[in-house]
Amino acid sequence: MFQTFDTPTDPSVGRPRLQALQAELARRGLDGFLIPRADAHQGEYVPPCDCRLQWLTGFGGSAGVAAVLGSKAAIFVDGRYTLQVREQVDCEVFTPLHLINEPPLKWIEANLSKGMKLGFDPMLHTLNATRRLREVCAKAGAELVAVETNPVDAVWEDRPEAPLGAVSLYPLKLAGEAVADKIGRVMGSVVERGADAVVITQPDSIAWLFNIRGSDVSHTPLPLSFAVLQAAQPSVLFIDGRKLSNEVRNELSAYADIAEPHQFLPALESLGKEGLTVMVDPDLAGEAIATRITEAGGKLVEAADPVLLPKAxxxxxxxxxxxxxxxxxxxxxxxxxxxxxxxxxxxxxxxxxxxxxxxxxxxxxxxxxxxxxxxxxxxxxxxxxxxxxxxxxxxxxxxxxxxxxxxxxxxxxxxxxxxxxxxxxxxxxxxxxxxxxxxxxxxxxxxxxxxxxxxxxxxxxxxxxxxxxxxxxxxxxxxxxxxxxxxxxxxxxxxxxxxxxxxxxxxxxxxxxxxxxxxxxxxxxxxxxxxxxxxxxxxxxxxxxxxxxxxxxxxxxxxxxxxxxxxxxxxxxxxxxxxxxxxxxxxxxxxxxxxxxxxxxxxx
CATH class of the missing domain: 3.90.230.10 (Creatinase/methionine aminopeptidase superfamily)
Structure with missing residues (x-):
């Protein structure tokens, strides 16, 4: 069976886990923290090691966010999950609110006070979302603080390891277009927008672009990875090499250099130091991605992931x-x-x-x-x-x-x-x-x-x-x-x-x-x-x-x-x-x- 029917959540874990997180926040000098249902790729499909929202609250839906302060916490879900959240979450610990009708930004503005520090993981919040968060914090006289390491991970003792699903080649007869042609088409649109390079953060965009499929998340053949495409340099695919057989590595090497995931952010910094103009999708790329580029001297072109429309x-x-x-x-x-x-x-x-x-x-x-x-x-x-x-x-x-x-x-x-x-x-x-x-x-x-x-x-x-x-x-x-x-x-x-x-x-x-x-x-x-x-x-x-x-x-x-x-x-x-x-x-x-x-x- 590809589907299991084990009980996915336990509402009773919410209180002790929240208390552990609040203690960790206090130790770091933070008054609050945001926990989205997202990983560094901002995708719907999240591996177990990145299911922080579910671990903390018990909520197992595909969209939501929790806001934690020292004395209160709330969880925000959309209309699909208003019934589910009350079954899976201890609502005496996490107040359930409607993501659209009672959005997190309003709650944050109402509950933060002058001088407070609200923490967030800059890889888990997009560039545009972070801008909105900063505006709200400024209105409340509070400070939005990017953390270097996620405090949820610090208290998650049995956190699973990152997935190592094998990557396979997707046949050209099914893909219908060669990798080189896809990259050329995408880079043509990037150059037209005045950029020297583009950062691709979506695993399904990368899978389509390089004609590969993976097995890092359930039910969707995604290889979790990042990619950087440049007009004047070879593309770089940032993926754990243990996922690649010799055959797959040899095929991919014809189109891109292969690098390990921990090299991704330093590579962005290098683009900035070269003074390059880099395209990022402000609604999909984590805020840390943009920051690494701009703080090193690079410029941004903010535009939709150029793979999305060709893939669709x-x-x-x-x-x-x-x-x-x-x-x-x-x-x-x-x-x-x-x-x-x-x-x-x-x-x-x-x-x-x-x-x-x-x-x-x-x-x-x-x-x-x-x-x-x-x-x-x-x-x-x-x-x-x-x-x-x-x-x-x-x-x-x-x-x-x-x-x-x-x-x-x-x-x-x-x-x-x-x-x-x-x-x-x-x-x-x-x-x-x-x-x-x-x-x-x-x-x-x-x-x-x-x-x-x-x-x-x-x-x-x-x-x-x-x-x-x-x-x-x-x-x-x-x-x-x-x-x-x-x-x-x-x-x-x-x-x-x-x-x-x-x-x-x-x-x-x-x-x-x-x-x-x-x-x-x-x-x-x-x-x-x-x-x-x-x-x-x-x-x-x-x-x-x-x-x-x-x-x-x-x-x-x-x-x-x-x-x-x-x-x-x-x-x-x-x-x-x-x-x-x-x-x-x-x-x-x-x-x-x-x-x-x-x-x-x-x-x-």
Whole structure:
């Protein structure tokens, strides 16, 4: 199994660990400290040795930050985790607050006083985030102090070692572009911005750029590393050499010098001493990176990581790989849905049993590398926790007469998948069907959207919500995230959300996943991955329009659909989608699963 179901956190550890940290802060002359859920790469996927927020508080979500003072502490999480944080954290020790509605900066300003010193690890806070912190501290008359070593590490006695996952070469037939060409393309954009060099801090950017994959974090094939690209000198890849076989080292050496991670910051200092102008992403690069360059005499060009956009726009080989991976995954998923329809009504199946069986069906393909994230298997009230992670203590039986939500994905060498289905187990009430159909209307609105070049995800996000809004309902997460090519299941810069400011481009892959979650009852989400298609003419139109093509191919549970709430075009879309699923996936199934698929995709 790629997923474990051990209880990930223990709220009771919060108080003694907080007291130990507060004592360490006092010893260092600090009045407070910030603990983000981030490592030096500012990524979503953090190795165990860098899970400081979880170690300190018990919170195991993918986004959050804790603020610790001598006599109080708070933890800030977004809308996805407002329920989860109260289950995993001792709320008498860490006050849970909403990351957006009650942001850390406001709390810091309200709780710091003149002369106080607030510590932070400058590798764990981005350049822009640090600027905002300094402004807030100055307003309060306090000082923001960069620490040389993290005080959490000083009191974390059993801290795990840094990962040493083996690095592998990613085949050119799947990557679709040679390393030298990628580096040339990226450096061209860097030079255009007036920079002599660029610092790359994102492991997925490095993996894509150098056509490598790794195994340093769970569920995502990332090699934790940094890179510096220069116009006049060879590129340098900063990675623990123990991760590299002779074959991999020899291949990489054709494109870059190999250096150890501890040489990274001194190398930045050298760039500064040479008086070079260096590009950094102020929203991704740790503040220490910028400081090393500028304090040594270098200049900064602040701009987005120049790898992000090329990586997001998939080439023909990456698109072909994604389609092959999704078709393979769809057959496995249909086998799971067929099995679930047989087992769930018996009343003996639980959340873990469903997750284990789904992973087994994917593993049976013989080419599954990993799951793409911990499966969200939410029965009854657990389904209402948007990013719920089942463990042996929270595990619930799948009840009759309730929707069951399962959100999962696979990592295959040719592509990354992510699918959510909400499944009727037993009889559904009219209200359940109404809620499901409102979500479905939002999903269809995104799937059928046509939009001009330059349209952002923020402009499309409303389409997914309008049916829910008209009913006085909503959901507290984005409608869609970008997805990588055998890389991160959450990839930027593209997203469909209120904050999605990147114009969508042909070749981008995004999720389409509106939902609704009545607290304490059940959860509903319908998710497909969508490929942004080339602009095409519309009969009678004046300009070509981009659109979406569904990559995910699995039935949407018709038993939850209130057909009377669908318009004729919405019914036509659902029937056409199911016809495509039947046509493309059906030949890969046989026996009772093929019969099940025929029934599950009948027209409404």
């Amino acid at each position: 726009i998939k080439n023909a080989a990456e698109i072909a790989g994604a389609k092959a991976a999704h078709l393979r995954d769809a057959a496995a998923y249909c086998r799971f849905l067929c099995w679930l329809d047989e087992e769930a009504p018996k009343g003996t199946l639980d959340e873990i049993g469903a997750a284990e069986k789904l992973e087994a069906f994917r593993a049976a393909t013989g080419v599954l590398k990993d799951i793409s994230f911990d499966t969200i298997s939410g029965a009854g009230p657990n389904g209402a926790i948007c990013h719920y992670r089942v463990n042996r203590e929270s595990n619930l039986p799948i009840p009759l007469n309730r929707p069951f939500l399962i959100d999962s994905g696979g990592q295959y060498e040719d592509g990354t998948t992510d699918i959510t289905r909400t499944i009727a187990v037993g009889e559904m009430t009219a209200e359940m069907k109404r809620h499901f159909t409102l979500v479905l209307k939002g999903h269809i609105a995104i799937a059928t959207a046509r939009f001009p070049e330059g349209t952002t995800g923020a402009q499309l996000d409303t389409l997914a919500r309008i049916a829910l809004w008209q009913a006085g309902l909503d959901y507290d997460h984005g409608t869609g995230h970008g997805v990588g090519a055998y890389l991160s299941v959450h990839e930027g810069p593209q997203r469909i959300a209120k904050t999605g400011n990147q114009p969508l481009k042909p070749g981008m892959i995004l999720s389409n996943e509106p939902g609704y979650y009545p607290a304490g009852e059940y959860g509903i989400r319908i998710e497909n991955l969508e490929l942004v298609t080339e602009a095409r003419d519309i009969p009678g139109g004046e300009r070509p329009m981009l659109g979406f093509e569904p990559l995910t191919l699995a039935p949407i549970d018709r038993r939850l659909v209130d057909v009377d709430l669908l318009t004729v075009p919405e019914r036509n879309w659902l029937n056409a989608y199911h016809a495509r699923v039947r046509h493309e996936v059906g030949p890969h199934l046989d026996g009772k699963t093929r019969i099940w698929l025929e029934q599950a995709t009948e027209p409404v």
